[in-house]
Amino acid sequence: MMERYDVTVVGGGIAGTTLAAILGGAGLKVALIERLAPSALEAPGYDGRTTAITFGSRRVLEGAGLWAPLAGHACPIADIRVADSASPLFLHFDSREVGDDPLGSIVENKLIRRALHARIAELDSVTQIAPATVSALESAGAVAQVTLADGRVVSSDLVVGADGRDSFIRQAAGIETVGWTYKQQAIVTIMGHERPHGNVAVENFLPAGPFASLPMIDTADGVHRSSIVWTETLENAPLYLKLTGDAFDAELQRRTGDWMGRVWEIGPRFSYPLQLRHAKRYVAPRVALIADAAHVIHPIAGQGLNLGMRDIALLAELLIGRRRAGLDLGDPMLLARYERERRVDNIAFSATTDILDRLFSNDIAPIRLARRAGLGAVNRVPPLRRFFMRRAMGAAGALSRLGRGEAI
Numbered sequence: 382m383m384e385r386y387d388v389t390v391v392g393g394g395i396a397g398t399t400l401a402a403i404l405g406g407a408g409l410k411v412a413l414i415e416r417l418a419p420s421a422l423e424a425p426g427y428d429g430r431t432t433a434i435t436f437g438s439r440r441v442l443e444g445a446g447l448w449a450p451l452a453g454h455a456c457p458i459a460d461i462r463v464a465d466s467a468s469p470l471f472l473h474f475d476s477r478e479v480g481d482d483p484l485g486s487i488v489e490n491k492l493i494r495r496a497l498h499a500r501i502a503e504l505d506s507v508t509q510i511a512p513a514t515v516s517a518l519e520s521a522g523a524v525a526q527v528t529l530a531d532g533r534v535v536s537s538d539l540v541v542g543a544d545g546r547d548s549f550i551r552q553a554a555g556i557e558t559v560g561w562t563y564k565q566q567a568i569v570t571i572m573g574h575e576r577p578h579g580n581v582a583v584e585n586f587l588p589a590g591p592f593a594s595l596p597m598i599d600t601a602d603g604v605h606r607s608s609i610v611w612t613e614t615l616e617n618a619p620l621y622l623k624l625t626g627d628a629f630d631a632e633l634q635r636r637t638g639d640w641m642g643r644v645w646e647i648g649p650r651f652s653y654p655l656q657l658r659h660a661k662r663y664v665a666p667r668v669a670l671i672a673d674a675a676h677v678i679h680p681i682a683g684q685g686l687n688l689g690m691r692d693i694a695l696l697a698e699l700l701i702g703r704r705r706a707g708l709d710l711g712d713p714m715l716l717a718r719y720e721r722e723r724r725v726d727n728i729a730f731s732a733t734t735d736i737l738d739r740l741f742s743n744d745i746a747p748i749r750l751a752r753r754a755g756l757g758a759v760n761r762v763p764p765l766r767r768f769f770m771r772r773a774m775g776a777a778g779a780l781s782r783l784g785r786g787e788a789i
Contacts (some may be wrong), residue, residue, distance in 0.1 A: 386412040386508070387710055388700065389537040391420065391515055391550050395432070395490065396672035396689040397543030398497040403445045403697040405507035407528035407789065409704055412535050414527070415511040419498045423695070428490045429649040430569050431608040433484045433582075433595060433683035437775020437784050438690040450496040456598045457483035459580035461773070465741065466587055472760045474770045475587045477762040484774055485683075487595045487608055510535070512773055515544075518668070525667035525711065538710035539700070540668050546658055548674035554665035560658035560677070563738065565590050566618035567680060568611040570650040571597065572633055573604050575642025584681075585636065586741035586752075589614045591681050592636045603775070606647065610680055611634065611744070612655065622652055655679055657729065657735055663720040667711035669696060676727045680733040687775055688730055693722050701789050744745035 386712030388404055390397045393415025401413040421427060434455065442448040461484060463472040476484045501507050509594040510529070517528040518540065525540045551558070578596040585592045590612025597606040615620060621632060630645045637644050665671045672689025684730070699715050740752055759765050775784065782789055 383534045383536055384412065386410045386535065386537040387704065388539050388541060389414065389525065389535050390541045390543055392543030392545060392674065393526065394543065394545065395493055395497065395686060397691060398501060399445055399447065400543060400671065400693045400697060401507050402447060402497060402500045402504065402543060402620065402701060403693065405504035405706055406446060407701045408506055409700065412537065413501065413507055413509045414513050414515060415730045416514050418512045422494050423491055423498065425491055426649065429651055430490050430696055431487050431595060431597065432490055432493060432686050433485050434488055435687045435773065435775035436482050437780065438508055438687045440484065440786045441690045441694045441783045444788065447496055447500055450499065451492060454492045454598065455486035455488045456596045458485045458487065458582045458596060460485055461582045461584065463756060464585045465753050465756060466585065472756045473787065474766065475577065479767055479770050486598050488726070494582050515549055518550060519616050520554065520665065520667040538667065541670055542668065542670045542674040544674055546673045546677045548670065550668060551660060551670055551674050554668045556665055557650055557661045559661060560656060563655040563679065564615050565612050565655045566615055566652055567655055568613055568618060568621060568650065570609050571647045572607050572609050572644050573647045574607060577605050578607055578641060588742065588744040589617065590738065590742045594637060618652065636691045657731060659731055663723065664716040669716055669719060671696060676731060678731045679738045681734045681738050682773065684734065688727055691726065691775065691784060694783040695719060695722055698781050698783065698789050
């Protein structure tokens with residue numbers, strides 16, 4: 382049995398479902414294929430992480446009709462403090478310097494997924510096919526076809542690979558990647574603390590890697606919370622992951638300091654290896670890649686999903702405009718434009734995060750002195766500080782219409 386759509390999105394994670402919601406909201410007929418059931422994706426044990434949604438990504442979610450159900454669960458970031466271990470020199474980003482909006486917001490991934498699934502359920506133009514596994518891709522003809530493990534065939538003008546860093550669609554399309562694995566592992570958890578965080582995010586660069594404390598909204602019973610992204614060496618990460626109770630809390634306290642008073646782990650705790658991976662091409666005949674299927678970066682600046690949101694915003698704008706003109710959504714010129722406009726931005730961020738990790742994740746004295754002086758220097762130059770803030774907010778550079786807060 383063959384089913385026909387305008388666009389097939391493979392991968393029902395946050396990126397893929399956001400794209401499906403935007404396209405479906407504009408009337409395109411979309412198939413959204415995911416190997417896990419929606420209930421499994423929403424389960425707390427599946428993904429206990431949080432996401433830093435930049436100002437620019439919030440605009441994209443607003444355009445998709447997704448921000449309103451999330452706004453009450455999002456903790457605004459009013460300030461970001463970037464420090465180098467115990468150095469008195471630091472970089473301070475204050476959102477009031479660039480306007481009335483916060484620099485970003487921290488939202489739990491499970492809540493983002495819940496809002497996405499609720500939005501998809503409202504759209505008759507989006508068909509969610511889950512759980513289902515794609516076993517084959519054929520995209521060389523007048524239409525693209527994906528074959529599911531149960532024998533069903535889904536055809537469309539375009540297939541979008543949103544199926545993560547190990548993307549089946551990318552591999553089936555013959556697209557190679559370049560990159561490497563860092564000798565680091567991320568430990569992710571949620572931390573309770575005695576004093577309120579004041580909507581301040583802290584990124585403290587330690588010799589093993591950055592330790593980030595990201596503000597979250599309080600629990601219903603008033604417990605102050607922050608999301609922790611702790612980068613540790615591959616050698617030591619397993620040792621810390623084995624710690625429980627007071628021993629783990631002591632390590633959190635040692636890295637956090639005392640500005641929030643006593644701290645303790647609320648959990649759940651996750652860990653994953655870190656890598657940089659970049660697709661040599663973002664497109665193939667009737668295929669486009671977005672988010673982690675196209676690029677995976679170090680979490681040092683919390684920009685991974687936000688880069689994916691910029692992919693989504695541009696691709697959605699191009700596809701919706703093309704459909705309104707009654708033209709083929711898999712047109713090579715459209716795909717070439719998407720790749721050309723997104724590639725430079727993604728490579729720039731990939732390189733920046735890689736350089737920052739290499740520069741700060743060491744304790745070599747001359748480098749340590751130079752980077753601390755650099756942080757202090759940037760902090761003393763307001764125009765330069767505001768430039769970095771706008772870039773971190775996703776409010777600078779070439780932006781799509783959604784990224785500028787405009788309707789498509």
